[in-house]
Amino acid sequence: MPSWNADQYLKFGDERTRPCRDLAAAIALPQVHRLIDLGCGPGNSTTVLAERWPDVQITGLDNATSMIDVARSAQPHHRWIVNGIAEWAASEREQFDLVFSNAALQWVQDHESLYPRLFERVFPGGALAVQVPAGFNALPHRLMRELAPPDIRVRQWHSNEPAFYYRVLVARAARVDIWQTEYQHVMQNADAIVEWYKGTGLRPFLEAMAADQRENFLREYTDRIRDAYRPQPDGKVLFPFLRLFLVAYKPQHHG
Numbered sequence: 631m632p633s634w635n636a637d638q639y640l641k642f643g644d645e646r647t648r649p650c651r652d653l654a655a656a657i658a659l660p661q662v663h664r665l666i667d668l669g670c671g672p673g674n675s676t677t678v679l680a681e682r683w684p685d686v687q688i689t690g691l692d693n694a695t696s697m698i699d700v701a702r703s704a705q706p707h708h709r710w711i712v713n714g715i716a717e718w719a720a721s722e723r724e725q726f727d728l729v730f731s732n733a734a735l736q737w738v739q740d741h742e743s744l745y746p747r748l749f750e751r752v753f754p755g756g757a758l759a760v761q762v763p764a765g766f767n768a769l770p771h772r773l774m775r776e777l778a779p780p781d782i783r784v785r786q787w788h789s790n791e792p793a794f795y796y797r798v799l800v801a802r803a804a805r806v807d808i809w810q811t812e813y814q815h816v817m818q819n820a821d822a823i824v825e826w827y828k829g830t831g832l833r834p835f836l837e838a839m840a841a842d843q844r845e846n847f848l849r850e851y852t853d854r855i856r857d858a859y860r861p862q863p864d865g866k867v868l869f870p871f872l873r874l875f876l877v878a879y880k881p882q883h884h885g
Contacts, residue, residue, distance in 0.1 A: 636681075636783045645815050649873050650675045650732040652811065653761045657877055662686050664754045666751070668715050673701030676708060679730060691718060692734075711849075716740075716817055719747040724745020727756040733873075734836040736762040736787035747797050755882045758799075764810055765872035770827055773854050779843050784834040795876050803878040815869040820856040823869050824848070 662683045667676045670690035673792040680688060686849060690705075692698050699838050702710045711718070715731070715738050729751050738744055751757050765771065780783075792808045817823055828836070832851075836844050859867040 644738045645813070646733065647678060649761050649811070649875075650678045650811065653732060653759055653875055653877075654678050654730075656807065656875065657682075657728065657757055658760050658879075659755075659757055662756075664726045664753075664819045665689070665728035665730055666691060666726045668718070668729065668731040668748070669737075670701055670710075671734070672696045673697075673705050675732040676701060676705060679728075680705070680708075681736075688724055691715070691759075696871065698866050715748075715751070716744060719744060719751065722751070724757075724783055725751055725753045726787040727753050729756075729758045732759045733761055733763065733777060734759070735760055736789050741788075741790060741794070743796065746802060749799060749802055749878060749880065750878045755803070756880050758880075759876070760795075761873055761875050763787065764789050764874040765870075768870070768872065769824065769858055771831060773851055774827075776831060777847055777850050777854070779790045779839065779847070782835065782838045786834065786840050787831065792874060792876075795874075799876070799878045802880075803880040805879045806876060807878075808874070808876040810872060810874050812870050815871055817859075817867050817869045818859070820867050821852060823855050823859060823867070824852050828870070839865065852871075 638659065664687045664870060665683070667679055668687040668691050670676050670692050672692075673690060676688060676690045687709075687712060689709045690698070690701055691711045691713055693700070693712065695712050698710050698712050701708075712772070715734065729748050731748075735741070735744070752758050776817055792810065796806055817826070825830075835847070839847060859869065861867055
């Protein structure tokens with residue numbers, strides 16, 4: 631797993647938080663008493679959830695101590711756990727009205743078994759709500775793989791097609807809502823797109839490289855991004871970003 635830098639990640643806090651707001655707004659639960667925010671990062675998603683359900687008891691979980699430190703400092707009244715999502719899903723039996731994850735599960739392996747395990751952590755009548763990036767073959771990601779030195783092998787993020795997630799959850803759920811949204815982020819320039827990915831998708835590549843490799847890679851990657859994302863009349867660039875959303879609702883009672 632790459633290490634995470636909260637400052638780099640939050641350079642685009644508004645853009646990264648917007649899908650979280652959209653997911654939270656789509657959750658049709660009459661009441662939420664307890665929720666867990668999986669992969670909470672520096673707490674920007676947790677803030678959204680606290681605004682959506684002001685009286686809720688919140689637990690935030692992330693495997694990066696640096697992220698949890700930022701979240702705990704800003705929101706000390708919540709409960710914070712340093713742990714991996716897969717480890718938590720496999721070992722814990724605690725249940726919540728809402729198991730929520732914004733842009734984190736793409737870094738976790740074996741979605742076929744992971745999502746049902748997460749759904750087991752939902753109280754009857756509650757929901758599992760997830761948002762993950764869906765543009766693995768978008769140009770910026772293709773360029774990362776194409777330009778990386780041949781000896782570099784990294785564990786990249788991944789997500790599946792909507793039908794995959796519907797299939798693994800529908801037998802257990804009362805209802806599964808699933809959709810995709812392609813955001814058109816307005817960026818100051820093409821270099822801002824590179825900065826965006828330095829906080830996420832580029833990190834495992836950059837951390838696997840020697841200093842000279844990293845410098846050459848970033849120079850060529852930035853040139854290719856500039857070629858691909860041409861300025862609009864105001865000098866800014868449009869940055870399309872596809873995301874997948876799902877909300878799976880648990881039946882009120884088993885049986």
